[in-house]
Amino acid sequence: MAKEGAQRAEETEQMIEKEGGKEGAEGSAAGSLRAGDTKEMRAVVLSAFGGLNKLRVSKKAMPEPQEGELKIRVKACGLNFIDLMVRQGNIDNPPKTPLVPGFECSGIVEALGDSVKGFEIGDRVMAFVNYNAWAEVVCTPVEFVYKIPDDMSFSEAAAFPMNFVTAYMMLFEVANLREGMSVLVHSAGGGVGQAVAQLCSTIPNVTVFGTASSFKHEAIKDSVTHLFDRNADYVQEVKRISTDGVDIVLDCLCGENTGKGLSLLKPLGTYILYGSSNMVTGETKSFFSFAKSWWQVEKVNPIKLYEENKVIAGFSLLNLLFKQNRGGLIKGVMDKLLNLYNSKKIKPVVDSLWALEEVKEAMQRIHDRGNIGKLILDVEKAPTPLMANDSTETSEAGEEEEDHEGDNENKERMPFIQ
DSSP: OHHHHHHHHHHHHHHHHHHTTTSSSOOHHHHHTTOOOOOEEEEEEEEESSSGEEHHHHEOOOOOOOEEEEEEEEEEEEEEEEHHHHHHHSSSSSSSSOOOOOOOEEEEEEEEEETTTTTOOOOOEEOOOOSSSSSSSSEEEEEGGEEOOOOOOHHHTSSSSHHHHHHHHIIISSSSOOOOOEEEESSSSBBBHHHHHHTTTTTTTTTTEEOOOOGGGGGGGGGSSSEETTTTTTHHHHHOOOTEEEEEESSSOTHHHHHHHHHEEEEEEEEEOOOOOOGGGGSSSOOOOHHHHHSSSSOOOOHHHHHHTEEEEEOHHHHHHTTTTOHHHHHHHHHHHHHHHHHHHHHHHHEEEOOOGHHHHHHHHHHTTTOSEEEEEEEEOOOOOOTTOOOOOTTSSOOOOOOOOTTHHHHHHOOOEE
């Protein structure tokens, strides 16, 4: 076994060298890997907060692992709605630009920092990253890294951490989902929505109400019990089926849906807010959309919660990981989720694969709510010819031309659809 492990590590190192060291002079590949050499990588860079034209693919210095960190040769990256909000600067205390977006990825361990245990060079892993995920190489603390099952692809692995950990934490850690309960989840066709539906199916007799755009209904109808159009009066639809309402409401929309969700809760029910996508209406940050969403949020009266026996909660996985230092808790959740995956009870839903150079088109697909499951940036995928004509590379002046309004609607997007 030791001999096989050594052989595997040697083969992986050769593959990494082949993929990541092509820029080096032939015959000096070994020298190019010496510590202290300056190496570059491709990365998606957000030059400033704003529209899609603020994104570009450029060369950056390759990071090296610090103590307690792993260096990962990235194969795939997850794209989430929070990434759109980051691009717009529509988050609390946004970091300074320029920055490399992205919070999750999968790939192969390329190097170990000091004091790292439990991993070897060549391990297939998925990881949370505090920004910087959309690049060919990332470094992240070992507590945020998890080994990938043998039969899980890199694209599935990049679709796994954010969606399934968020869904699991809300259902089981916050709302205490049990047999016979009912759940309402918005954006049921998205990555988190599909993860919620799959996890609910692991508990007997759980009724799942979902809202989604009507064109998604045919594709996801079997994943939920009752499905409603996102623009319909879902409150009346739910109450027509369940007069008492539901036990759990999972809301990623905010705005007027907060009051609607609270009104649907049964006694001892739990409403959880985990996003505010209603604030994103255009390509750039809109004060009007923010103010409208804030104004529509029902002002919660604690006395009313007490009288009606209702619970209101919030959940932010990124804050839990990177600000509140709950990496150990998330590690335990990941272990449970991987057991469910290995038991064939859950499986990430991948909507489509996009090259790094196609990140603008991928973001537009999320903005249009066109995805069913997760969008993935495939680091090794070449952009389609159409995308190459709309490249994210910058001009010599460092800025791109603004897209003319409506142009995106006339362009046919051609990702690799799973």
